[in-house]
Amino acid sequence: MNSKQIQHLYWRAGFGINPNELNNLKKNSKKELVKEFFLSSKRSTSLKISHPNYSYVMGNNLSAEQKKKIQREERKRLIELNIAWVERIFNPKELLRERMTLFWANHFVCKDNNSVYIEQFNNILRENALGNFSDFVIEVSKSASMLKYLNAKQNKKQSPNENFARELMELFTLGVGNYSEIDIKESARAFTGWNHDKNGDFVIRQRLHDTGEKKFFGKSGNFEGEDIINIILEQKQCAKFICEKIYSYFVNSNINEHHINQMVHQFYPNYNIADLMEYIFLSDWFYNEENIGTKIKSPIELLAGINKTVPIKFLEKKQLIYLQKILGQQLLNPINVAGWEGGQNWIDTNTLMLRLKLPSILLTNAVISLAGISEFEDSYEQYLKSKKSRKSYIKIKQDWTTFQQNFSKLNAFQIEDILFQVKPSKEASKLLKEIDSHNPKDYCIQLMSLPEYQLC
Amino acid sequence: MKRRNFIKNTALASTLFYVPSFVKAFNTIDLKSIGYKRLVIVQLSGGNDGLNTVIPYNNDIYYKNRPIIQLKSDVLKLNSELALHPSLAPIKNLYDQGYLTIINNVGYPNPNRSHFRSTDIWHTASKSDEYLTSGWLGRYMDSFGKNPYNAIEVDESLSLALKGKSLSGMAVKNAKQLYRNTQDPYFKKVLEHHNEQHLSEHNLGYLYKTMIDAKNSAKYIYNSTKTYISNQEYPDNPLGTQLKTASEFINSGVDCKVLYTSLGGFDTHFNQKGRQDRLLTIYAESIDAFIKDLKKNDTFRDTLILTFSEFGRRVKQNAANGTDHGTANNVFIIGENLQKKGIYNDGPDLSNLDENGDLKYTVDFRSIYATILNKWMNVDDKIILNDTFTPLTFL
Numbered sequence: 001m002n003s004k005q006i007q008h009l010y011w012r013a014g015f016g017i018n019p020n021e022l023n024n025l026k027k028n029s030k031k032e033l034v035k036e037f038f039l040s041s042k043r044s045t046s047l048k049i050s051h052p053n054y055s056y057v058m059g060n061n062l063s064a065e066q067k068k069k070i071q072r073e074e075r076k077r078l079i080e081l082n083i084a085w086v087e088r089i090f091n092p093k094e095l096l097r098e099r100m101t102l103f104w105a106n107h108f109v110c111k112d113n114n115s116v117y118i119e120q121f122n123n124i125l126r127e128n129a130l131g132n133f134s135d136f137v138i139e140v141s142k143s144a145s146m147l148k149y150l151n152a153k154q155n156k157k158q159s160p161n162e163n164f165a166r167e168l169m170e171l172f173t174l175g176v177g178n179y180s181e182i183d184i185k186e187s188a189r190a191f192t193g194w195n196h197d198k199n200g201d202f203v204i205r206q207r208l209h210d211t212g213e214k215k216f217f218g219k220s221g222n223f224e225g226e227d228i229i230n231i232i233l234e235q236k237q238c239a240k241f242i243c244e245k246i247y248s249y250f251v252n253s254n255i256n257e258h259h260i261n262q263m264v265h266q267f268y269p270n271y272n273i274a275d276l277m278e279y280i281f282l283s284d285w286f287y288n289e290e291n292i293g294t295k296i297k298s299p300i301e302l303l304a305g306i307n308k309t310v311p312i313k314f315l316e317k318k319q320l321i322y323l324q325k326i327l328g329q330q331l332l333n334p335i336n337v338a339g340w341e342g343g344q345n346w347i348d349t350n351t352l353m354l355r356l357k358l359p360s361i362l363l364t365n366a367v368i369s370l371a372g373i374s375e376f377e378d379s380y381e382q383y384l385k386s387k388k389s390r391k392s393y394i395k396i397k398q399d400w401t402t403f404q405q406n407f408s409k410l411n412a413f414q415i416e417d418i419l420f421q422v423k424p425s426k427e428a429s430k431l432l433k434e435i436d437s438h439n440p441k442d443y444c445i446q447l448m449s450l451p452e453y454q455l456c
Numbered sequence: 457m458k459r460r461n462f463i464k465n466t467a468l469a470s471t472l473f474y475v476p477s478f479v480k481a482f483n484t485i486d487l488k489s490i491g492y493k494r495l496v497i498v499q500l501s502g503g504n505d506g507l508n509t510v511i512p513y514n515n516d517i518y519y520k521n522r523p524i525i526q527l528k529s530d531v532l533k534l535n536s537e538l539a540l541h542p543s544l545a546p547i548k549n550l551y552d553q554g555y556l557t558i559i560n561n562v563g564y565p566n567p568n569r570s571h572f573r574s575t576d577i578w579h580t581a582s583k584s585d586e587y588l589t590s591g592w593l594g595r596y597m598d599s600f601g602k603n604p605y606n607a608i609e610v611d612e613s614l615s616l617a618l619k620g621k622s623l624s625g626m627a628v629k630n631a632k633q634l635y636r637n638t639q640d641p642y643f644k645k646v647l648e649h650h651n652e653q654h655l656s657e658h659n660l661g662y663l664y665k666t667m668i669d670a671k672n673s674a675k676y677i678y679n680s681t682k683t684y685i686s687n688q689e690y691p692d693n694p695l696g697t698q699l700k701t702a703s704e705f706i707n708s709g710v711d712c713k714v715l716y717t718s719l720g721g722f723d724t725h726f727n728q729k730g731r732q733d734r735l736l737t738i739y740a741e742s743i744d745a746f747i748k749d750l751k752k753n754d755t756f757r758d759t760l761i762l763t764f765s766e767f768g769r770r771v772k773q774n775a776a777n778g779t780d781h782g783t784a785n786n787v788f789i790i791g792e793n794l795q796k797k798g799i800y801n802d803g804p805d806l807s808n809l810d811e812n813g814d815l816k817y818t819v820d821f822r823s824i825y826a827t828i829l830n831k832w833m834n835v836d837d838k839i840i841l842n843d844t845f846t847p848l849t850f851l
Binding site: 063064065068163166294295296325326328335336337338341343344345347348349350351352353356357422425427428430431434446449450451452454455 | 572573576585587589604612613614616619624625626627637638640642643645646648649650658659660662663664666667669670673725726774775776778
């Protein structure tokens, strides 16, 4: 494989690659390179922050003051968890697993203000990221956060709530239009009474659970929730839906039916995610020119990529959260149940200008305005307080030593090669020739400030 | 290139710096104001308590449910049933002049009580179980916008409401600062070599096109507004500042059809009274200054102001002297040319609540959007809302 192709693999299956890493891999075959991704992701290391004893959170007899206090503390812990996740993405050991976790978080979209439950949920994504899709769906469906997020509590035998059943089919497994309204009504009954206890463990509240006969996808029986999920996965459409979603994220948002058919053939009926991903990364078409350098980086990919070039550490956690927010992708805070649309949807005039400025903001301590940290200010007074410190230098520690070790010996072309996945536009090339490229630090920042760097 | 000429012209026009503003205003009216309608939106974030904003002051159920946070003696009476919150005197003044329509019980079927989700629903004009990635004003931009500055959010980043599929609005908090950002000498150099004709349709072309848009838009807005100075005094609060900026865009003739502003802090779960008093004072005083400013420049007649909140609050107060998330709420429409002035429809029926003890909606918020799109902005609302709504008669 040539360097561009190795870089492609590392951008899509990981979060980019730096010159020294690339150097060490250059002689390896495709097979060896891909195998390494799976070897290094064999284990799953949970993401964990520290929580206080949480039994009191669920208590109903809390005063408004106490509730407020807990909410405030929980918001802090969610920030902590967000930061821990970003740091994990910046320095992953199980590279492919972390990349897949980020992908699944935008597939099984979920949000929770309880930091214990959402941490559990996040680790379910991580543990199942390369496992069996069928187990994955069942575990997600039984997680406390998802049960809460999709109104399981309101789903009772006496008055079924269809929210979960609908999202399960529309967003998680089949895609819109591949089931009937009757399928939703009937399957919602199978999930009645599904709930969780204080620790976040799954329970079925038998009193609220409908054990009667259900008709679902032409079958009838006293189906339980797990049965429903199994019947859904028997539909080849489910494999197709997942393959298309994986293809548009990892390969190209323009779907190639021929490639999808090959993937479905691999994926169905075993639903082994690792096998499917290996198949993609070993295929010839994954490395086709039309798939390289055509994807608009998500804000997290953009940040992770800059970190790959110059390792950075955010000294003020809130600034990292705020950056994610104004760039349009705040981890653990998805825009809605359907997740971020991605692609050109990341870009508007404001986000693009910020994205282009990001390298200089992060690496040369340029000022950015930091107004409006939280969407719903606790109070107007708080707003006024924050108003006073609205403009502040973003506080970051850059690791220029690592940067120098990677870039000091490279010439302008080599730097361009490693930073750009796309061939620069004619005009950009002209400009680059005019720029003095003797200082790799300045040159890298200049390259990363071009629209070309927005693609991977 | 037409746009370039236009920018040149506005740059020339900036020599009008010393002309008194009323003369300039006169000019802009002649040139563009005829049939030029603008929509200003004020979003009250956090869920404003509608029942203590427009108070059913003769209703026993109201008083029974709100023993501590009820408003009684100093409310501003509108008719025999409804009154405005005491902090809203300037709004009462608008009501008296026929510049205000209050639409009661605005909501949507199967209401969602989450801030984020309900805000999304209002922003995208979706059904409550439908997830859209473009906003209603973004879709207006897709179909009828030409430049990002046709819809401006006076803030740092863009709300979903203004995000379109092919063309989004832009966020401008400070025209000068935005201009400076886009005039970064390096970016200037980057764009020196590019022009729109040569851009490919692919993602790279799209990025360059957006970059050119950003630069041109920032320059256009800056050039249009830099010579205009409002002599109206605004209250020093976040909404006042936003509306002042909005008035500068409007009165200097920036080609924007939509201006989006917001005021946060309405999530009053505890000790609601003092907080809501202050917030509504901010709202009323800012709107008051804004309208005075527009009137001075004769732009009020072409401006319509829509005020909404993502939901109202529960009828029954909670144990912390606050209120929890509710459903239907009132919406204010402010303008000079209202067809149905004052109170548009019956106030909430407090004896007929849903299973949570929340108000039942009687007016779908999308029918308000449809009315504004159709009768004020003169576009086909069905293209934007993907559905048919019976227009209301306030316009």
